[in-house]
Amino acid sequence: MIEAKGLSVSYGRHIALEDVSLNVARGDITVVLGANGAGKSTLVAALAGVVPLRAGTIHLDGSDITFAPAHRRVALRLATVPQGRGLFPDMSVADNLALGSFVTDQDDFASRREAVFSLFPRLAERRNQAAETMSGGEQQMLAIGRALMASPAYLLLDEPSLGLSPMLVAELFRAVRAIADRGVGVLLVEQNALQSLKIAERAYLVENGHIVDQGPAAGLRYDPGVIDTYLGGRKLLPPARGGK
Ligand SMILES: Nc1ncnc2c1ncn2[C@@H]1O[C@H](COP(=O)(O)OP(=O)(O)OP(=O)(O)O)[C@@H](O)[C@H]1O
Ligand SMILES: [Mg+2]
Numbered sequence: 275m276i277e278a279k280g281l282s283v284s285y286g287r288h289i290a291l292e293d294v295s296l297n298v299a300r301g302d303i304t305v306v307l308g309a310n311g312a313g314k315s316t317l318v319a320a321l322a323g324v325v326p327l328r329a330g331t332i333h334l335d336g337s338d339i340t341f342a343p344a345h346r347r348v349a350l351r352l353a354t355v356p357q358g359r360g361l362f363p364d365m366s367v368a369d370n371l372a373l374g375s376f377v378t379d380q381d382d383f384a385s386r387r388e389a390v391f392s393l394f395p396r397l398a399e400r401r402n403q404a405a406e407t408m409s410g411g412e413q414q415m416l417a418i419g420r421a422l423m424a425s426p427a428y429l430l431l432d433e434p435s436l437g438l439s440p441m442l443v444a445e446l447f448r449a450v451r452a453i454a455d456r457g458v459g460v461l462l463v464e465q466n467a468l469q470s471l472k473i474a475e476r477a478y479l480v481e482n483g484h485i486v487d488q489g490p491a492a493g494l495r496y497d498p499g500v501i502d503t504y505l506g507g508r509k510l511l512p513p514a515r516g517g518k
Contacts, residue, residue, distance in 0.1 A: 275299050276321065276352070276428055276459060281330035283316050290316040291483045294330070297476075298428060300459045303450065305470045305491060307504060308480035314463040315357050317480070318432045321461070322354040323347045334428070353426035357433050357463075359417035363406035367397050370405050370416055374423030383423075390419040393449055411442040418449070428459040435466045447473050467504035471495045 276298040283291040291313045298304045308314045319325040321332060323344035331340045334350055342350070353374075361370055371390060375383055391398035394415040400408060405416055414434050421429055431450065435443040443466060451473045454460045464470040471477060474491035479499065487499060494500050 275333075275335065276461070277333040278321060279331050279333075281317070281320050281332070282328040283313075283320050283325055284328050289483055291320065294480070294483070294485055296478055296485065296488075298459045298461045299475075300427060301454055301457050302476060303454045303460045303462055303470075303474040303491075305474040305477040306461065306463045306480055307465065307467050307470070307477060307494075307500065308463075309465065309503065312480045313483040314480060315432055316483075318354060318356070318430050318461070318463055321430055322352070322356075348424050351425060351427040352430070353421040353424045353428070354430040355414075355417045355421045355432060355434065357436070359413055361405040361413060361417055361420070364404050366402050366404060367408070367416055368401045370420050371397070371423050374420035375425075386423055386425060390422050393422070393452060394419055411438050411446065414438065414446060415449070418446075418453075422453070426458060428461070429453065430461045430463075432463045433465065434462070435464060435469065440469070443469050465504065467495075467500055471500075 279295045281291055281294040282289070294317060296304070306314055306317060316325060320327055323342060327340065331338065333339065334352060339347055339350065362373065371387060375386065396412055397416055397419055400412065405413060408416065418431065418434065434446060438446065447469055450460060450462060462470055462474065471491045471494055477488065477491045477494045478485050479487040487494065487497060
């Protein structure tokens with residue numbers, strides 16, 4: 275489990291995150307929903323170790339990683355796909371993937387790469403193509419594939435659906451579900467509440483750097499705050515049903 279407690283982050287005098295606590299369990303998809311500027315990427319950056327904390331602690335499977343540098347967190351099997359993907363555009367698909375495994379043991383490199391290719395067959399077909407020549411959806415698959423090359427136990431995904439068509443989002447989210455079903459704990463930061471809540475176990479709502487609501491993902495799909503902000507208002511609320 276990733277256990278974050280009381281995280282606070284400031285950029286100068288601007289408080290971007292205040293007293294945020296959240297857990298990510300192995301095998302689960304945990305969604306963080308929030309509008310533009312809510313603090314989602316700051317939360318991802320705090321967990322990845324690329325912004326300093328003003329307060330709070332982070333434990334990874336019981337070990338305190340609050341002060342661990344970013345590269346050490348990757349070695350401890352916490353991988354991140356940043357917003358905007360962070361690919362090397364003029365490098366090939368294969369080389370981008372290879373860069374994902376630089377902190378890990380190289381022994382099973384080939385089998386890890388095969389696992390990525392079986393999850394995203396299009397990456398195998400395009401392995402010699404430059405990353406920048408691929409579609410947005412394919413680039414997002416490559417960014418996730420690169421993170422998987424580090425054999426993560428936990429994967430942080432910052433708005434992977436941004437700019438993709440609903441059909442591509444569905445395809446991408448099926449892959450994210452498959453990753454979690456293999457035992458990876460996924461933190462999925464999103465504004466696409468409709469599709470992300472369908473595949474997730476738990477969800478948190480972030481507003482102005484604070485967590486304002488949390489619970490099982492199925493329940494949050496019927497939360498008035500979620501419906502008003504993300505699902506087009508209460509008039510579009512589907513009829514209440516039991517279960518999911
Ligand atoms: N490097 C920075 N310096 C100063 N302020 C920043 C910096 N990065 C983010 N902020 C501010 O912190 C707040 C949270 O930003 P953050 O990027 O975490 O939001 P977000 O929820 O990821 O938004 P988006 O959905 O647009 O990606 C915003 O008000 C933003 O302007
Ligand atoms: Mg962001």
